[in-house]
Amino acid sequence: MIPSIEWTSDNKVKMIDQTLLPHKLEFLELDDYRDVATSIKVMNIRGAPAIGVAAAMGMAIATLEYKDLPKEKFLESMEKAAEIIKNTRPTASNLFWAVDRIWKIIASYPDDPKNLSELVIEEAKLMAQEDITVNKNIGKNGAELLQDGDVILTHCNAGSLATVQYGTALAPVRSAIEQGKKIDVIADETRPRLQGARLTAFELHYDKIPVKVISDTSSGLLMRLRKINKVIVGTDRVTSDAVFNKIGTYLVALAAKDNDIPFYVAAPTSTLSLHETVNDVTIEQRDSTEVSNVLGKVQIVPDGVECLNYAFDITPFRLVTGVITEDGVFTHKELLKRYE
Amino acid sequence: MIPSIEWTSDNKVKMIDQTLLPHKLEFLELDDYRDVATSIKVMNIRGAPAIGVAAAMGMAIATLEYKDLPKEKFLESMEKAAEIIKNTRPTASNLFWAVDRIWKIIASYPDDPKNLSELVIEEAKLMAQEDITVNKNIGKNGAELLQDGDVILTHCNAGSLATVQYGTALAPVRSAIEQGKKIDVIADETRPRLQGARLTAFELHYDKIPVKVISDTSSGLLMRLRKINKVIVGTDRVTSDAVFNKIGTYLVALAAKDNDIPFYVAAPTSTLSLHETVNDVTIEQRDSTEVSNVLGKVQIVPDGVECLNYAFDITPFRLVTGVITEDGVFTHKELLKRYE
Numbered sequence: 040m041i042p043s044i045e046w047t048s049d050n051k052v053k054m055i056d057q058t059l060l061p062h063k064l065e066f067l068e069l070d071d072y073r074d075v076a077t078s079i080k081v082m083n084i085r086g087a088p089a090i091g092v093a094a095a096m097g098m099a100i101a102t103l104e105y106k107d108l109p110k111e112k113f114l115e116s117m118e119k120a121a122e123i124i125k126n127t128r129p130t131a132s133n134l135f136w137a138v139d140r141i142w143k144i145i146a147s148y149p150d151d152p153k154n155l156s157e158l159v160i161e162e163a164k165l166m167a168q169e170d171i172t173v174n175k176n177i178g179k180n181g182a183e184l185l186q187d188g189d190v191i192l193t194h195c196n197a198g199s200l201a202t203v204q205y206g207t208a209l210a211p212v213r214s215a216i217e218q219g220k221k222i223d224v225i226a227d228e229t230r231p232r233l234q235g236a237r238l239t240a241f242e243l244h245y246d247k248i249p250v251k252v253i254s255d256t257s258s259g260l261l262m263r264l265r266k267i268n269k270v271i272v273g274t275d276r277v278t279s280d281a282v283f284n285k286i287g288t289y290l291v292a293l294a295a296k297d298n299d300i301p302f303y304v305a306a307p308t309s310t311l312s313l314h315e316t317v318n319d320v321t322i323e324q325r326d327s328t329e330v331s332n333v334l335g336k337v338q339i340v341p342d343g344v345e346c347l348n349y350a351f352d353i354t355p356f357r358l359v360t361g362v363i364t365e366d367g368v369f370t371h372k373e374l375l376k377r378y379e
Numbered sequence: 380m381i382p383s384i385e386w387t388s389d390n391k392v393k394m395i396d397q398t399l400l401p402h403k404l405e406f407l408e409l410d411d412y413r414d415v416a417t418s419i420k421v422m423n424i425r426g427a428p429a430i431g432v433a434a435a436m437g438m439a440i441a442t443l444e445y446k447d448l449p450k451e452k453f454l455e456s457m458e459k460a461a462e463i464i465k466n467t468r469p470t471a472s473n474l475f476w477a478v479d480r481i482w483k484i485i486a487s488y489p490d491d492p493k494n495l496s497e498l499v500i501e502e503a504k505l506m507a508q509e510d511i512t513v514n515k516n517i518g519k520n521g522a523e524l525l526q527d528g529d530v531i532l533t534h535c536n537a538g539s540l541a542t543v544q545y546g547t548a549l550a551p552v553r554s555a556i557e558q559g560k561k562i563d564v565i566a567d568e569t570r571p572r573l574q575g576a577r578l579t580a581f582e583l584h585y586d587k588i589p590v591k592v593i594s595d596t597s598s599g600l601l602m603r604l605r606k607i608n609k610v611i612v613g614t615d616r617v618t619s620d621a622v623f624n625k626i627g628t629y630l631v632a633l634a635a636k637d638n639d640i641p642f643y644v645a646a647p648t649s650t651l652s653l654h655e656t657v658n659d660v661t662i663e664q665r666d667s668t669e670v671s672n673v674l675g676k677v678q679i680v681p682d683g684v685e686c687l688n689y690a691f692d693i694t695p696f697r698l699v700t701g702v703i704t705e706d707g708v709f710t711h712k713e714l715l716k717r718y719e
Contacts, residue, residue, distance in 0.1 A: 061679075061680065061681035062678070225687075228570070228679065228680075229596065230568070230570060230594040230595060230596055231594045231596075233679050236670075236671075236680045237679060237680070237681075240680055240681050240684045241681045244681050244683060244684050250684060251685045251686060251687055252670060252671065252680050252684055252685070252686045253670065253686065253687050254570040254571045254595070254626065254627075254670050254688070255570060255595045255596050255627070256569065256570055256571075256595050256625075256626040256627025256692070257626055257687065257688075257689055258630070259627075259629040259633065259692060260629060260662070260689050260692050260693060261687070261689070263629070263693060266687075285596075286594065286596045286597055286600060287594075287595070287596025287597070287599075289599040289600060289603070289634070290598070290599045290633070290634060293599065293630070293633040293634060293637055294630060294633060297633055330594050331576075331592065333673045333677055333679070334679065337673055337674055337676045337677050338402070339573050339576040339577060340401065340568075340576045340577070340580050340592045341401035341577075341581045341584050343584060344580045344584050344590060344591070344592055345591045346591060346592045346593065347591055347592075347593050347601070347606075348594070348597075349597055349600050349601075352596070352599060352600050353603060
């Protein structure tokens, strides 16, 4: 398991370029916060927890650029940097959570930009470390739900590559396997960006965990044929009434419900936004060429035909069996009671 | 609207090569039944009604090859040809229906292969003509369900290209538009073979009917957002308890049910197989490279990772609002009563 993102000893942000997977494992090393923002926007790095850490590290890079400015100029420049970083992807709450967490430090010690920069870098590195700890706890809690012989369907990639390391939805799988249970994974390919086929399959195969890929159209039939017996997905934001996750998640949840198959959401508490409801969330619409042109390589739609490309799905809580956080496994009611 | 298949004046089977769409509109002209069988298998032609006519025309081509043989040799050779044609795709009942219908003629007049060949050719041409008439009647019956301003979701291609002409699921759309209603279509791309993105979008755009393409993962959200208000799909086989259609249909039906959106199945009576149940039907499993390698052009799955590729889905009748045949629109109960 390779960390998807880390802070290097020479103060750069190093990340796997996930747009090149599964064919090439290459790394980006960035020392400009604008490039970090772009890497989030074009999805060199993706997955809510990883985006959060990338945003924090982007803020840290910005403090290095601006630390020699006088206090007011520094704050003004940092505000602009925060805006640019926040304006990359609208749905993942970790992005805003991470920038706000860094901003609290900036707001507390604005008088000494130089020392502040070191504090911000330490905070970003701490957030990366915390992410791994949170994921391991999600893994431990989720593993208790898994039995020897289970076949787990997951949608998109909420694995090691979506976090700093270890994953959220895939953490229970990794943990159960560490406990000696035999677990197989089925990965939805996850159109349009194919994170399941490219990333989930890559990271599990890399770590020798058995994985098969299916088209997004196949999950219902496989549940009906009892070739899947549990579903675990990640999330980008949990509101009081619904789970926001990659487009297609709602269909998977409907099929699970119709076949009495448990549907779990792995949600680090950084994704919880329980003061909000579905009406507060903007669903990101991405460029239609992601649909019309597979990975920018094969045009599959005739010239002149428009495509719609909503990136996230809304899954109402009535379809969710349980939410796995770093603190435990919760029903909807329990979750609201614990965190609201 | 171009016929997807026709019998030429010089006794060949002419068909659009649908594997080249939407980029190239090219035709195959075949004069060997083995090539017709291959064209069904590799999906140069696809769609249950079109496959039925292709199979009948393949049988007709075979009679031309064998008509100078003595009676017994002729029958033996025709039996072999029927086997080869039937062994191309296991799920569409039209394939078997068409070969059996041709076989009835062969069985009635086995003594004179020469004249028999002419009869079989006439029957195959008649079946093509009947298909168009059936589709127009499905269109007329289905159009009554559609209102001005409707946005119709369809999955896969059950349009003109899936039939000889006019389509089954798209026939009500064509008919409603001919009546002056404004109808928009949203086409699921339909992985793995992308018949929605390639074929449905092509034929509707070609005929200037408004169409947009979405990833298969998006239908649930669009229904939730009320951007779709009716669903019409085709079918490969209707048993007494379920509708068999392209993989992914079950998920669309679940989403329609969950959002109180009517879900209609356009089913020429040649697809009805009401003496059967789900347990009688083999779900075709196709080559896994259709999933791992999009249209044979972009590999999306890491080397060494297996893919599952079931081609058809099972949609239980409890999710079906109505079945549109050439005779009318029927609920499940009415359908059984009328045709059983």
